[in-house]
Amino acid sequence: MVKRLYKGGYASMKSLDELKKIRYQAKERMAMRGQDGQDYRVVVGMATCGIAAGARPVLNTFVEEVAKAHLPVAVMQTGCIGMCALEPIVEIFDKDNQKTTYVLVDEKKAKDIVLRHLIHGEVIDEYTVGHYSK
Numbered sequence: 001m002v003k004r005l006y007k008g009g010y011a012s013m014k015s016l017d018e019l020k021k022i023r024y025q026a027k028e029r030m031a032m033r034g035q036d037g038q039d040y041r042v043v044v045g046m047a048t049c050g051i052a053a054g055a056r057p058v059l060n061t062f063v064e065e066v067a068k069a070h071l072p073v074a075v076m077q078t079g080c081i082g083m084c085a086l087e088p089i090v091e092i093f094d095k096d097n098q099k100t101t102y103v104l105v106d107e108k109k110a111k112d113i114v115l116r117h118l119i120h121g122e123v124i125d126e127y128t129v130g131h132y133s134k
Helices: 016-031 048-053 055-068 107-119
Strands: 003-006 009-012 040-045 073-078 090-094 099-102
Touching: 040 048, 040 055, 040 107, 048 055, 055 073, 055 107, 090 107, 099 107
Parallel strands: 040 073
Antiparallel strands: 003 009, 040 090, 090 099
16 A cells, blocks of 8 residues: 655555445445435435434434335435424425425434335324424
8 A cells, every 4th residue: 555645644545446446335325316216315404403413323324224125215415404493304205206304303213214104105294394383
């Protein structure tokens, strides 16, 4: 492994095989972000307020659970959704672009949303923004 000097320090250069592996992994991750033929699109709010409220583990849970179940679902992130007090927020879009907004989502709720909404098509009313605005 060769070390090269970069702004303020040394970094290891990767071998060609390592770079090919990194490229392959990046392509796999990009493929999950949105292809035609997806049943759903899961969008997790990842602005500063969402990240501070725990959106990163929620996003990771969706990615892992969707991959584990081999679901035709695109998982992606977005910036501010506009309801900071209800973060982490997850929007689920179906094939007809109908949106369900889930709020105060944690890892447990994310797993439940994958099972009940993405696999069985059931909107979980008690997790939605409509439930909290009543």
